[in-house]
Amino acid sequence: MASNFSLQPLLELMQNRTDEATRNLGKLISAEQNARSRLExxxxxxxxxxxxxRDATTQGLTRQVLANYQDFLGRIDEAIGQQRDIVRQSEAGTRxxxxxxxQQNTRLQAIGTLATRHEAREKQKENKQEQKLLDEFSARKFVADTKSDEK
Structure with a gap:
């Protein structure tokens, strides 16, 4: 009978942590894409x-209208700068x-490797036990056949 993998709870914990890290990474990537879209x-x-x-300047502008355009462009430039900061922060968060x-995936793979090795050892034990039983059966059958041939 195969023994249970003693690190099974750890394997399940690492799987849960890796799944959570995957979901979190998806959210971070989505947030970064949204920040990039806003910047664009x-x-x-x-x-x-x-x-x-430019079109308005070819038609002639008053100082006040020009100042309004320049003021608004300044505000847009400021918003672009802030959005670039947000994109950089989002990129850093994604990294x-x-x-x-x-890290989580590497840990999961390490525990998974141990689980695979455990399963292989258990299968090898089972195969040895089966072979032992078959050998015993064959030996008994041989002895029985030899005795019946002697009669």
């Missing part, structure tokens, strides 16, 4: 607004999440 949207909006300013996932 702001950059695109800034480019469109700058084009409007940390990837590293955490790798």
């Amino acid at each position: 949207m702001l950059e695109q909006y800034r480019a469109e607004y700058a084009d409007k300013l 940390r999440g990837q590293e955490h996932w790798k």
Whole structure:
């Protein structure tokens, strides 16, 4: 009869931790993609607004209108800078999440390797026991056949 793998609770714990790290990494990647999308949207909006300013300057602008355009572009630039910071922070968080996932996965694989080795040893024990039983059966049959041939 095969013995239970003594580290089974640890294997299950590591599987749960790896699953959690995988889910967390997915959330981090999604957040990073969202932050990048917002940055791209702001950059695109800034480019469109700058084009409007160029078009407006060809038609002539008052100082006040020009100042409003420049002020608004300044605010957009500030928002872009803040969003770039958010993207960098998100990238750093994703890198940390990837590293955490790798660590958890490495630990899980190590315990999994031990489990696989345990299973192989147990299977080998079972095979030896079966072979021993077959050998005993064959020996008994041989003895019985030899006795019946003697009669």
